[in-house]
Amino acid sequence: MEKEYVRLISGDGFVFILEKEIACLSGTIRAILNEGIFSEAQKNECTFPDIRATLLEKVCEYLHYNYRYKNQLDIPKFDIPPEMVLELLVTAEYLEA
Structure with missing residues (x-):
């Protein structure tokens, strides 16, 4: 079975390509991509x-x-630079990540 990929595009024009299954761990991205009424879902x-x-x-x-560590008990620390914490918290809240 072939994997399906999605493109996530930042406000400053950078493109990130992820497997759709991984991207859809975000509730917001999942809602956008799984609603057939959005042009984003078709593209x-x-x-x-x-x-x-x-x-x-x-x-x-x-x-x-x-995705990699779901359902595991021994999970390594996920590093977040201190200067990014507040903005990342707001972004994660919006994306339901």
């Missing part, structure tokens, strides 16, 4: 004009981390 792409690339990249890293 398998989500644009986030208010999210900078540095934040979206960290969200993508976290989604991969979450």
Whole structure:
């Protein structure tokens, strides 16, 4: 079975390509992609004009981390630079990540 990929586009134009299964760990991304009424669902792409690339990249890293370590007991620490914590918290809340 071939994997399906999605494109996440930051407000500053950077594109991140993830497996759809991993991207859909975010409730917001899942809702956008699974609702057939959005053009994003047909194109398998989500644009986030208010999210900078540095934040979206960290969200993508976290989604991969979450996917890799789900249902495991011994989970390594996920590093977040202190200067990014507040903005990342707001972004994660919006994306339901």
